[in-house]
Amino acid sequence: MVDFHGWSMPINYGSQIEEHHAVRKNCGIFDVSHMTILDFEGEDTELFIRKLIANDVRKLSEKYSGLYSAMLNDRGYVIDDLIAYRMDNGFRLVVNCATRGEDLRWISSKVRDYKVTMEEREDLSMVAIQGPGSVEVLKNFPAPIDFLKDKKRQQGIFKDDIFAAKTGYTGELGFEVMLPNDRAIDLWKRAITEGARPIGLAARDTLRMEAGMNLYGFEMDETISPYECNMGWTVSLEDKERDFFGRESLMKLKESNDLKELVGIITDERAILRQGQKIHLEKENHARGVVTSGTYSPTLKKPIALARLPKSDSKYCFAEIRGKKVEAIIGSPKFIKEGKTIFKERS
């Protein structure tokens, strides 16, 4: 067990690699109650959320659907990444635990100008059930969660204070449930009976890296714009009237010539890529790139990493590992989706 921003959390329940495979091949269950759930209601809510985050919740045409977004500061850098769900009378944002304090300060300072109330839902627990086997597990759950089986990715249901949506942090089919604290243990036990295996923080991290999903403080922070952490696709610029926080700065950053990019790298060498290792591009002596997250991929059985590099068409790079330069292939910042390899080398 480890102290994670005030939450006592398991790094692993047994072997982290076995936990990882359990999610890729069958089904795992994660206690993610440390995540911060914020509910927004009031007549200005949609106006406010459209101002607060860089993606546009107008895209959420259906109730209980979710959308991934960055929340930016005035300089266009990432304060946090989050999922915004459309609710009956407003929106629900699920933000990171590590950034909770900063998020609440920022949002509170902005929300004052709007007819919006914000409530932190400490009365709710959050559980993620992920993996191909989650489809079966889901069918056997009592109502209302079983209604979710007919929904698509990013869609959700809400009934009797139980919210569930087909979202996740593993690249597998799966869903996340937010429910009153006193009902969470029963849900957990039920899922275990149905064959889900408990998964700790360590496997959560290797799963999200294989899926090419960002972790705040690693791929992005308050010095990184969405364009340098593979989040450009989540920035919605279509509505030119929508002046979200950071938009103006972001427009200038977008034109900058020395933007770096987030890529995926893989090596065949027997040394693990890890956060902070310097990266050299081909034929370059000066290291201008860095590993943002690295690990051993249990699925590919090779070291993989997300790395931020100067833009180039290089196919290879070299990571500095324990004083040695280790060659790595550059490609897409995504390795595995639904159990299959989707990593694409640069051609």
Next chain:
Amino acid sequence: MSSNNQFRYLPTHEWGKIEEEGILTVGISEHAQDLLGDIVFVELPEIGDLLEAEEESAIVESVKAASDVYSPLTGEVIEINEKLLNEPEIINSSPLEDGWFFKIKLVDDLSFDNLLTEEEYNATCEE
């Protein structure tokens, strides 16, 4: 020798064991494998390398961290456990037996008695 088949330790979690006279088998402790978690790579010394006591002799890398492995005593490497190169998980499942790293021919047998006994080592782990 009285010390035959006894495990002796370094505070840095390596064990040594004399199974035949003058030859020390080296590995890492149960506690060390537990701290490291799933081990995925190992770098072993080469046969013929002369290792100094408490000098870096191998590297073990788990998903969590890379860690140097120190030789408990001074000697020449005479055998390495090549099986670990392809199946490093053996170190997790059998750190004290099948997961041995290498064997050295000791320069000085008597120095073995200066290593920590199992009891002394366990006490350091609890600190």
